[in-house]
Amino acid sequence: MATQVQRTAKSIPELSAEREVRWPKRTKTKLANGLDIILLESHTIPKFHGELYLRSGNAAAAARGTALAEMAATMVRTGTAKHTSREIEEQLRGLGADLSVSAGQDNSAISFAGLSDHAEPLLQLVNELAREAAFPAGEFERERRQRLEEVKLERTQPGFLAGERLRKVLFGSHPYAQVSPSEEQVAAYTREELQSVYRDFYTPENAILILVGDFDPATMQKAAERVFGDWSGRKPATPESTKPPVLKGRRVYLVDLPASVQTQILCGCHAITRKHPDWIKLGLTNSLYGGAFNSRLVMNIREDKGYTYSPRSGVNPLRQYGYFSVSAAVRNDVVAASLTEIFYEIDKLRSLPVPEAELLDAQNYLTGVFSMGLATQSGLLSQISTLALNELPDDYLETYREKVRALKPEDVLTAARTYFDSANMQIVVVGDRKQIESQAELFGEVGIYDARGNRQN
């Protein structure tokens, strides 16, 4: 081998001048029937991505039953007045399209992607699903059986059980506490109640159509108007719901999964929604705490102590309320040690101003990752969806970066003190009671539950 000339750069290269981040222009219109349409060009691949959102989900149907919007969504693609399930699926394949229908707490959605050269037929099919789903009886029985098996499976997944318990604790008798139906509830679903949810929710006044991709906006606008223009229907009434409980003091909720080889930890407290003026401040604070690989929590319990593979924290913004949560799947013998570190890092952020250099790093991280949405059609669609569903200001994308960069250490301190509610944090642990109960007791009074949610003590 030839002698190597030693010209290795030992020092880290500086960042070069930043290229301007320019968000594509959006076209926003409202049709006479109330349908909002947002179009955005992105020519990265000869395809387009779309969402037809309905601004009602499981929460709006909670008085009628648990997760009804989700079950209704499952039925939408299984047959219409014009086409059978099989015809719909083959039509999608022939258009090169992917499609899914889903519902969460606040919204239902028909999500789709297809080739640009088959755009209008795909819009027509989406329109047919939104207006003429027939809920065939045979398909209903089949989907219900599948749902029953899913519901059983969920109860064996530590991550699901932890999330469900935390939501029940934080939201009490508010609809957001209902995460998933029981087997009995699924067995009691009727076609008629699902159809009535569908009729109420799937209306143009309740809908937003967002299309992102390789198309000419004027042509696409005309196509959307042709396809959806004669759809009619009013916005459903928003049901009143009870307020979530105010929780005082730390409590522990242990979901017993005998013989578990690991323990799922999930801690949480009430926080804010995306519309709240402190949202960006809290986002930055979360990023410093446990929202990035480089965050304090990950460096502590993963890179320093090796307790866990994937610790993280996040702010979960539902439409009416938001909550902050911290999760980690840890070795059984370090449950108490992990919780100690989780609270140590929370309390440290609440006590001491974050050093300027660390703050700058986190600001760069958030602003950099934010603009990655620009690079793909699906990334753009997700950013625009967030804006539209949360009714954020039109210039949100353009001003986000400067808002993040304007934040100071005292903003982080205030946000941590206000929203990382250490003293009243609710702690869920899912694992083998025999191995973890004594560790859990160190953090508060322990309520024990089985996987079905029944209290055991």
Place this chain on the structure above:
Amino acid sequence: MKPLQIPIEHKTLGNGLRVVVAPDSTAPVVTVGVYYKIGFRLEPQGRSGFAHLFEHMMFQGSENAPKMQHIKLVNSSGGVLNGSTMYDVTNYFEAVPSNALERVLWLEADRMRALKVDDENLRNQRDVVKEEVRVNVMNQPYGGFPWLDMPPVAFRNWANAHNFYGDFADLDAASLADVQTFFRTYYIPNNAVLLILGDVNLAEGFALADKHFGDIPAGPPPKFADPSEPKQTQERRGDVIEKFGTLPAMAIGYVMPPRRTPEWCAMGLLDQALHGGRAGRLYRELVLEKQIAVEADGGIDDVFVYDGPTQMTTRIFHKPEISSEDTLAAFDEIVREVQGKGITPSELDQLKVKWRSDYFATLEGGRGGHMPKYGLMHLLAGFTLFDGEPQLVNTILDGFLAVTKEQVLAAAQDYLLPQNRAIVFRKPVEKSAQEAA
């Protein structure tokens, strides 16, 4: 339909490092990847799981970037990073605002040049990896099904048949000396490809690649173990206990023809015919029509990027009241149908439209929501390391769009054979035993 014309340039540095640059100024974001031609298939015997454990060690410190620096520098430049270990390659990748390109190249070059890790780092990451295995496999319903269950049933050569996540005893036995030997053997420029995609111009990309990687010494070309399998003469079967879920499941894997043959293209479309979502024959027959199964899906593992025996695999979760034998018989009936009658011309047309659409989605496909062009990077890496032809990204689609229905029929008759398949039955533990536990 316009032919694909993704701009791609390819050069080899003096030390053998291949460099691929694919400029696209749509967004001020650049994606950088380094792929090493070593995966878990060819890790050392007695060291199962080592290729993956080693991947973790690559984040633990290099010559001029000590532990935590790597992650910190990428995140604080506004970017994201990760790595993953696959059958035949291991990758390390970042997506960053384009003003951080040089910094990221410096970091990747620094850890290709020299790894600087100690026993404490190794202990730490061994613990992290064990929790990764627990969270993904041991404490999850159907964990590792079928990707960890299938190899020991389907294959006889240790390379293809061992536990890729690693037996804990093997992970415990791994030493710092193993780490350095593995690094010296496989993590050399002449066994790697560097990819730069997105907001970069060609001249700048190649100049920066040369500046930071050009002086890393080449090593002796690694000697790779032979991954070939002895000839299979009959169907293979195995059972695995399912501790959590209540649905019986099975996975049926057929060994694929070699890459870049007409048979490979035909199998791609046959896969689409069988597994293409709810329109696919398996979902349609087993879930929608006969209602034997609750879920039926499948596909070809990493169809463009493999370098040894690989399978097209079907997964079926069926109703407990229907026996495994009856479920398998229903599956076999679908296979016999396609072997007897093939597919219709209109079905073939639909499959091709969907294949084209899926291919575009793959190229743009992100990862974790924040890794633009991951798919394009992955295909470019495979076509460079295994074929020496990154330009295949622009032409590989043509072979699939040229497949005839006769070729699909022939593929079904030649490859969907008992002596070419293995079946894993994932059996839920008896209910009474479960409750007594």
